[in-house]
Amino acid sequence: MKSLSKNELWEENYNALIKFLEENNNAEVLFTKWPAQRSKDENEKRLAVWMMGVKSRYKENALSDERMKQLKKINFPFDPAAAKVKEGIVGLSRFILINKKLPTATNMQLFNFCKKLNNLLNV
Numbered sequence: 001m002k003s004l005s006k007n008e009l010w011e012e013n014y015n016a017l018i019k020f021l022e023e024n025n026n027a028e029v030l031f032t033k034w035p036a037q038r039s040k041d042e043n044e045k046r047l048a049v050w051m052m053g054v055k056s057r058y059k060e061n062a063l064s065d066e067r068m069k070q071l072k073k074i075n076f077p078f079d080p081a082a083a084k085v086k087e088g089i090v091g092l093s094r095f096i097l098i099n100k101k102l103p104t105a106t107n108m109q110l111f112n113f114c115k116k117l118n119n120l121l122n123v
Contacts, residue, residue, distance in 0.1 A: 013050045014070060020047055021074065031087050031109070034077060051076075088113040 004012065017035070020043075024033040035047035054071070057063050058078050063071070077083035088110075095103055095110055103110035 010067065013047065016043070017047055017051070018074060020044065031084055031091075032075070032077075034080075088117070 020035055021032070035044045035051060037045055037048040037052075039045050039048070054063070054076070055078060058068075058071075071078075075083065092103070092110055092113060095107065103114060105111050
């Protein structure tokens with residue numbers, strides 16, 4: 001069996017990540033589901049470990065411009081906490097524009113996001 005080059009391995013993992021995102025996220029999901037290391041699914045765990053390596057290379061400034069473009073295209077969570085806040089703010093903005101009000105407990109994800117944001121800002 002022929003081993004894959006670094007570029008082929010990157011493309012294989014990147015495409016697997018895109019497939020994972022497509023299969024696990026939709027317009028109803030506020031926060032993007034990314035692969036988790038604690039998953040019982042071995043493929044998901046493998047992708048999560050690959051993502052950790054990508055984050056390490058990002059911190060070391062060791063990713064090519066082309067790979068950075070690919071990752072930015074899918075909103076790769078270089079900083080997961082910041083990504084969640086950004087997604088929450090976008091979701092909250094969208095909710096307010098559509099509903100002309102703040103979320104209530106009937107929309108639990110956004111409601112909890114607002115509570116956490118309120119506590120964080122101490123408002």
